[in-house]
Amino acid sequence: MSADTKALKKNNNEPLSRESLAELYKAVREFSHTLAEPLEIEDYVVQSMPDVSPTKWHLAHTSWFFETFVLSKALPDYKPPNPQYAYLFNSYYVLAGERHLRPKRGLISRPTVEETYSYRNHVDEGLLQFMENAGDKEWRDLASVIEIGIHHEQQHQELILTDIKHVLSENPLHPEYINKKKNGRTANTTQELRWVAFEGGIFNIGHQGDGFGYDNEYPNHKVYLNPFKLGSRLITNAEYMEFIEDGGYETPEIWLSEGWSSVETNGWIAPLYWQKQNGQWTEFTLSGLRKVAPDEPVTHVSYFEANAYARWAGSRLPTESEWEAAASNLEKDGNFVENLNFHPLSLDKSSNGNPLKQMFGDVWEWTQSSYSAYPGYKTPPGALGEYNGKFMCNQMVLRGGSCATSKSHIRKTYRNFFPADARWQFMGIRLAKDGE
Ligand SMILES: [Fe+2]
Helix, strand or coil: CCHHHHHHCCCCCCCCCHHHHHHHHHHHHHHHHHHHCCCCHHHHHCCCCCCCCCHHHHHHHHHHHHHHHHHHHHCCCCCCCCCCHHHHHCCCCHHHCCCCCHHHHHHCCCCCHHHHHHHHHHHHHHHHHHHHHCCHHHHHHHHHHHHHHHHHHHHHHHHHHHHHHHHHHCCCCCCCCCCCCCCCCCCCCCCCCCEEEECCEEEEECCCCCCCCCHHHCCCEEEEECCEEEECCCCEHHHHHHHHHCCHHHCHHHCCHHHHHHHHHHCCCCCCCEEEECCEEEEEECCEEEECCCCCECCCCCHHHHHHHHHHCCCECCCHHHHHHHHCCCCCCEECHHHCCCCCCCCCCCCCCCCCCCCEECCEEEEEEECCCCCCCCCCCCHHHHCCHHHCCCCEEEECCCCCCCCCCCCCCCCEEECCCCCCCCEECCCEEECC
16 A cells, blocks of 8 residues: 555555446546536636635546546556646645646636546546556555545535535626525424433544545544533524624624624625625525525534624534534434535424434534644645645534535544635534533
8 A cells, every 4th residue: 555545544444346436436527527517618717716716627626636646656658638737736735746826726718628528538538447457456556545536526526516606606697506496495394402412421533444534534532521412403594693683793792803803804794695685684595596594504604603603692512522422323314415405404394313403414513623633643644645634723623514515425523624714615503512
């Protein structure tokens, strides 16, 4: 196993079989095309803010990843369609070479969208050829890297959706990514928020080695938790509107200092994509502008807003260990991207079973945990070691996945992370309290 392979895949599982990996590869690559299908050609190139990348860039960058970390190592005579693509489509891998400036990705009109799809085909042909013909040693060296590349592509599929949402939201014509006026459930289905109590004790946190995991989920370790309670469901738009109407955005004492600065600097008065029209809150969705549905989970709030809401509500946000301990016995069910809703759904009133609802899918749940290394974590060597470890500063952990996340991508141990003022992902709120 190469150093780069060890970098991200810390468990000792055998890689998937060639056939399984090839099928998974083809399905995931194809799903990127499915997500891009509703777009017009002009949509592919726009970058609406530095955090957002154009769809064309995502499609090319994920191909560059396979080209750089698999094909260039696997096939000695591999030739990229254009050697300059490495400069254009490397994201942040310093050890992989010089790269183009992130905020300027929207200025790149060439390669064209058609050429970008040709690039994808070129890489796919190489990958499938390698998967079919590799010798055993080459396969052992690179199968795990291919698996990482597949998960990497799924991460970028989520970004394709959240980035194009931001792009389209900037257009006064309020274009629809997809017409889904009837998604969601009927109104007034909110279940009363209950508190689900958990006993304290010692819990195993982190990946145990069963299936794929990123390096930042390792090593599995023990954590002592005091008794705690989690809110039985996500916070709804109606509940968040109460916070707004009660002056939540005008009450500095419930905000973190940096959060209050963000409110003042950015003029925040509501979640991203909300605007008031004729006294009524509307929100931009991937199906255009519509009235805010009271029973849907609130989304596109920053950590600062989630934290202020929790303080206003007399509670707090969960730690990531509390979230993971609470999720340990749950099925991984929820509103994921495969459901093609592209929006969080209100809770089904008939939903029964486990008292904890909406833990997976719908919206990423902000935790009060800073994104940092687990005890015993070592930054892996090589360029692929830059994937997660170097971001362990000034970001907060989110758990559970969203309506833009693939079900096959998310895990109970999965640690997403974003800066505290980020709002353009599907980010929402679950409350927690200290137990007795
Ligand atoms: Fe990437």
